[in-house]
Amino acid sequence: GFNVSPAFSAAMLSRITAVIKDFCGLNSEEAIRKNFVLIYELLDEILDFGYAQETSSESLKAFVFNKPVLTEASPGSGLLG
Numbered sequence: 001g002f003n004v005s006p007a008f009s010a011a012m013l014s015r016i017t018a019v020i021k022d023f024c025g026l027n028s029e030e031a032i033r034k035n036f037v038l039i040y041e042l043l044d045e046i047l048d049f050g051y052a053q054e055t056s057s058e059s060l061k062a063f064v065f066n067k068p069v070l071t072e073a074s075p076g077s078g079l080l081g
Contacts, residue, residue: 005057010067016043016055017045018057019046019055019057019060020035020042022057024038024069024071025070026071027075030071034069035066036071037066038066038068038069040063041064041065042060045063045064
């Protein structure tokens with residue numbers, strides 16, 4: 001086993017949230033539900049065998065082929081920012 005820096009883990013989760021927001025427009029429960037396949041594909045490209053690979057939204061556009069399903073923002077719907 002090995003130790004992972006808590007700062008790295010927090011930064012990685014923050015970056016994943018930002019990438020999902022870049023692709024889906026907003027991070028709400030409805031957006032995540034409607035874009036599950038897209039988010040799964042993003043996570044597959046970001047994490048390879050548990051190791052962080054690519055976290056740039058621009059670079060990921062070349063590897064991700066699913067299109068986002070846009071959702072309306074409703075009051076109080078913000079789940080992750």
